[in-house]
Amino acid sequence: MAKITASVFTSHVPAIGAAMDLGKTQEDYWKPLFAGYEYSKQWMKDNKPDVIFLVYNDHATAFSLEMIPTFAIGTAAEFQPADEGWGPRPVPKVIGHPDLASHIAQSVIQQDFDLTIVNKMDVDHGLTVPLSLMCGELDPKKDAWPCPVIPFAVNVVQYPVPSGKRCFALGQAIRKAVESFDEDLNVHIWGTGGMSHQLQGARAGLINREWDNNWLDLMINDPVACANVPHIDYVREAGSEGIELVMWLIARGAMSDVVDGKVVGPAPTVKHRFYHVPASNTAVGHAILENA
Structure with missing residues (x-):
């Protein structure tokens, strides 16, 4: 039986990827941020999964405004880094896990969640930046990511977007799907995006440290209450792009x-927690939880 053993939560700021790709990680501006992921890189080596189920949002790369799936699962054998306007990131291609991805799609759809099945797509910084932060800088000509990755894209770009409660319930459905897969696999689930930031308008550059950290407390310690935080709170307190945080609730669920929308078992162990501003014009949050 496959099993989810840990969840990883991290921002996926595109400028972080650029800093890594351009050799700027030890510059004064970036050094404190990357120091916060040193523990995480070692933890990743010590706890290497067989598969990563990575929840992220596409930034009008694989999906345009002409077609926007609410939830889309990548079932292909491989995924190329996307060209987001300045060339693909110099990182390895992403190897998928078609068998597990197809099984999850079948199971989750039968649990009444409508997924879009994607057999071909490029993956942008939303997916590759978290991999780089957790796995370090790799040479695409000779290195590979440490394990297969199943991309799971969530629409948090164009309204209407899914609620935190819906994402939390989806996470529970994904766990059931993983646990019904007839192969002994160690699976990590990652929730990415956020934290507070706004990219346009009068509040561009908004950072709300207090709200971010209170939300992170709630997500870890009282996920049911966190799942019931309404959209308007994210927009008002964390900025228009702060809504990306609902994707963390898929991993937490x-x-x-x-179980069944309630916290009934022992709490996961918080192995690492980190928060930093600024990174470009956003706040960066990060946590690693291991199942008890």
Whole structure:
């Protein structure tokens, strides 16, 4: 039986990828941010999964405004880094896990969640930046990511977007799907995006440290209450792009202490937690939880 053993939560700021690709990680501006992921890179080496189920949002790369799936699962054998206007990031291609991805799609759809099945797509910084932060800088000509990755794209770009409660329930459905897969696999689920930031308008550059950290407390310690935070709170307190945080609730809902929408088991262990501003014009949040 496959099993989810840990969840990883991290921002996926595109400028972080650029800093890594251009050799700027030790510059004064960036050094404190990357220091916050040193533990994480070692943890990743010590706890290498067989598969990563990575929840992220596409930034009008694979999907345009002409077609926007709410939830889309990548079932292909491989995914190329996307060209987001300045060439693809110099990172390895992403190897998928078609068998597990197809099984999850079948199971989750039968649990009444409508997924879009994607057999071909490029993956942008939303997916590759978290991999770089957790796995370090790799040479695409000779290196590979440490394991297969299943991309799971969520629409948090164009309204209407899914609620935190819906994402939390989806995480529980994904865990059930993973646990019904007839192969002994160690699976990590990652929730990415956020934290507070706004990219346009009068509040461009908004950072709300207090709200971010209170939300992170709630997500870890009282995920049911966190799942019920309404959209308007994210927009008002964390900026228009702060809504990306609902994707973290998919990963949190997949942890073993949550059953049928309630916290019933022992809480996961917080292995690492980190928060930093600024990174470009956003706040960066990060946490690693291991199932009890």
